[in-house]
Amino acid sequence: MRIALVAGASSGIGRAIAVELCRNYAETFDELWLLARRLPGLEETAKLCGTDRIKLVEADIRSSESLEKVSSLLNDGEKSISCLVLSAGTGFYGDFKDSDKKLAEDVIDLNCRANAAVLGEFLPYCGKYAKIINIASAAAFSPQPGFAVYAASKAFVFSFSRAVSKELKKDGITVTAVCPGPCDTEFLKKARDGKELPAYKQKSVTTPENVARKALKAAAKGKAVCIPTFSMKAAYAAGKILPAGFVMNFLYKGNRN
Numbered sequence: 001m002r003i004a005l006v007a008g009a010s011s012g013i014g015r016a017i018a019v020e021l022c023r024n025y026a027e028t029f030d031e032l033w034l035l036a037r038r039l040p041g042l043e044e045t046a047k048l049c050g051t052d053r054i055k056l057v058e059a060d061i062r063s064s065e066s067l068e069k070v071s072s073l074l075n076d077g078e079k080s081i082s083c084l085v086l087s088a089g090t091g092f093y094g095d096f097k098d099s100d101k102k103l104a105e106d107v108i109d110l111n112c113r114a115n116a117a118v119l120g121e122f123l124p125y126c127g128k129y130a131k132i133i134n135i136a137s138a139a140a141f142s143p144q145p146g147f148a149v150y151a152a153s154k155a156f157v158f159s160f161s162r163a164v165s166k167e168l169k170k171d172g173i174t175v176t177a178v179c180p181g182p183c184d185t186e187f188l189k190k191a192r193d194g195k196e197l198p199a200y201k202q203k204s205v206t207t208p209e210n211v212a213r214k215a216l217k218a219a220a221k222g223k224a225v226c227i228p229t230f231s232m233k234a235a236y237a238a239g240k241i242l243p244a245g246f247v248m249n250f251l252y253k254g255n256r257n
Contacts, residue, residue, distance in 0.1 A: 001079045004029035008088030010041025012185035016208035017085050020216055022049040029082050035059050062114045067121040080127035087135045091150030104149045111153035128172045131219040134161040138181040138232040141239045142247050146255030165224045174222040178215045181232040204231040
């Protein structure tokens with residue numbers, strides 16, 4: 001049985017990818033597993049998917065016990081993962097010195113340690129030609145004062161995904177690092193504590209549905225990196241050309257507003 005497994009499927013980009021999988025890639029899996037801590041969110045995602053080929057898995061990817069629980073389900077019979085999506089993540093705006101240190105530790109734990117733990121736990125179940133989609137962020141392209149911990153954690157996801165992609169090429173497994181910019185999700189509202197984005201950033205806001213479409217198309221083509229919007233492609237190029245200090249000054253102004 002071919003399993004498409006979406007971690008972080010209770011909202012946002014993870015939910016949008018689950019829906020897009022069902023609408024346009026249903027032939028690539030026999031069963032879709034939706035994994036997250038919040039069961040009500042998973043149930044809402046399942047309704048939007050419009051298929052009965054769904055298994056809801058209430059689990060916290062930060063917990064080794066939860067990951068072992070999912071592994072035991074994968075071990076039960078002949079199952080292989082055809083598509084693995086890692087979409088769980090968290091973050092916050094604000095200067096590091098003024099931030100809640102426990103919150104900063106939680107960001108690193110979920111975005112870095114748990115991300116690697118999930119991939120390490122489920123990689124043995126990935127069949128040949130499996131597609132892995134890891135949601136990084138355009139924030140990974142440069143250090144971001146005022147968004148420092150999140151940007152650094154996503155830089156880890158971006159670098160980690162690129163390296164593992166190279167390692168797995170010989171096995172026929174692809175890893176696509178997806179790097180959206182601001183996205184109209186619950187995460188963005190929570191990270192900014194309800195504050196509106198600066199006007200120049202509002203113009204670059206995309207939707208989870210757009211990210212999902214672009215991410216799955218890129219994964220289908222075996223691309224190592226997916227930058228879903230033109231504005232973030234331009235930001236990536238600018239970060240390669242412009243002095244780091246100039247870029248950080250510009251970003252800091254936006255992150256403080």
